[in-house]
Amino acid sequence: MQAPPTIKTRRLVLRPPEPADIDPLFEIQGDREAMRHTYVAHDRDATAEYLEAYAARFAEDGFAPWTAILESEQRVIGWGGLNRDPKAPHWGTEVSYFIHRAYWGRGLATELIQASLELAFRRLRLSEVLAFARPDNPASAQVLKKTGFTLVRYVPELERDQYALDRRAWEDAT
Numbered sequence: 001m002q003a004p005p006t007i008k009t010r011r012l013v014l015r016p017p018e019p020a021d022i023d024p025l026f027e028i029q030g031d032r033e034a035m036r037h038t039y040v041a042h043d044r045d046a047t048a049e050y051l052e053a054y055a056a057r058f059a060e061d062g063f064a065p066w067t068a069i070l071e072s073e074q075r076v077i078g079w080g081g082l083n084r085d086p087k088a089p090h091w092g093t094e095v096s097y098f099i100h101r102a103y104w105g106r107g108l109a110t111e112l113i114q115a116s117l118e119l120a121f122r123r124l125r126l127s128e129v130l131a132f133a134r135p136d137n138p139a140s141a142q143v144l145k146k147t148g149f150t151l152v153r154y155v156p157e158l159e160r161d162q163y164a165l166d167r168r169a170w171e172d173a174t
Contacts, residue, residue, distance in 0.1 A: 003055065004064050004081065007119070009111040014066035014081065017051045021067045024076035025051065028100045037137040038098065051079070053086040060084075063119060065096065068112055070103065077103045082116045082129065091158075093120065094130040104139070113147045121167045128167065132160040148173050 003016035017025075026047040041047040058064040065081040080097025095116045097109050113131075120126045131149055133140035141151075141161070148170055149163035 003058055004066055004119075007066070007115050008071070009115050011071055012077075012108060012111050012115075013069040013071050014112065014115055015069065016064070017055060017067045017079070019048075021076055021079075022048050022051065024100075025067070025079055028078065028098055031101065033101075037134045037140065054083055057084055057086055057089070061093070062124065063093075066112075068097075068099070068108065070108070077108065078112070080109075080112050080116070082120050082124075091132075092130050093126055093128070094132060095120075096131070109140075109143045110146055113143065117147065117165065117170055121170050126167065129165050131163040131165075132158060133163065134160050 006013065006015040008014070022044060026041055026044045029041040029047050029050070030043070041050060055064050061084050063082040065079055065083050067076055068078040068080065069075065070077045078097060078099035080099075081095065082093060083096055084093055085091055095113050097112050099109050099112075117129060120129045131144050132155070133144060135141075135154065141163075144163045147165070149165045152162045152164045154160075155162050
């Protein structure tokens with residue numbers, strides 16, 4: 001199976017997930033407090049299944065999330081990128097992310113999203129990318145707005161706000 005390309009940002013190496021990533025990603029995904037706004041893995045196997053489900057979409061979509069490694073520490077600090085939710089692909093192409101709580105507030109989610117948008121709009125020539133965040137997660141809303149997304153609507157069935165960014169608006173801003 002093919003995988004997303006490895007990308008380097010200013011501080012991150014974004015590469016396809018590997019089996020060795022499961023433990024450090026479960027450390028993040030299993031943290032109920034840190035993940036209270038999104039999916040919480042109940043065990044290591046659930047994290048492995050989650051990563052496999054997203055990676056499997058690459059064959060159909062031509063993109064999938066990365067493991068995020070902080071280059072200066074050579075440490076897995078998160079996961080995310082361009083994707084279609086394996087359980088609900090009808091919601092469209094979106095950007096998702098989770099970052100280890102010890103690395104919050106450093107702009108790393110912003111770097112990951114910016115790399116995702118470069119892939120979406122420059123390489124893949126997609127017309128639009130979506131994002132979803134719970135209304136009670138102002139940090140995520142701030143990151144999305146900082147990267148150019150605008151709030152579209154509240155989606156009751158997801159209990160999340162939907163954000164969107166189209167290629168033309170992104171190109172005008174970059």
